[in-house]
Amino acid sequence: MNSDQNRQELCRYRLQQAEETLNEARILLDAGYCRGALNRSYYAMFYALQLLLVQNKVSISKHSGVISYFDQAFVKTGIIDKKFSKWLHRLFDLRQDADYGDMFIPTNEHCREALSQAENFVQRIKEYYESSPS
Numbered sequence: 001m002n003s004d005q006n007r008q009e010l011c012r013y014r015l016q017q018a019e020e021t022l023n024e025a026r027i028l029l030d031a032g033y034c035r036g037a038l039n040r041s042y043y044a045m046f047y048a049l050q051l052l053l054v055q056n057k058v059s060i061s062k063h064s065g066v067i068s069y070f071d072q073a074f075v076k077t078g079i080i081d082k083k084f085s086k087w088l089h090r091l092f093d094l095r096q097d098a099d100y101g102d103m104f105i106p107t108n109e110h111c112r113e114a115l116s117q118a119e120n121f122v123q124r125i126k127e128y129y130e131s132s133p134s
Helices: 003-030 034-055 063-075 082-100 108-131
Strands: none
Touching: 003 034, 003 108, 034 063, 034 082, 034 108, 063 082, 082 108
């Protein structure tokens, strides 16, 4: 398998990972585990961003760097609408609060909105990926 085939395989893997993580978020939310649903919603978005990194042969390890790359390469250039960046930044902060904050109790409304935005985000990245030349 050549490097282009490897990259395409890894892109498909990252997309599958994002979609599976959305399913995990739905299951957790339906079971009343809002904090876990927020975490999985954010990670679904993050895995979709990982697809973009692989596709564009970019290597970044920190979440903040990945988000910054997305903003620079896709949002500021007009490829992806700014609302997706706003959702990503908001969910990054919510996930940080839910995972590490003291006495942070996310509301069901926060969690449902986050999941909906994550679903739309992953779908938009999937559409971009599938419409891009290999």
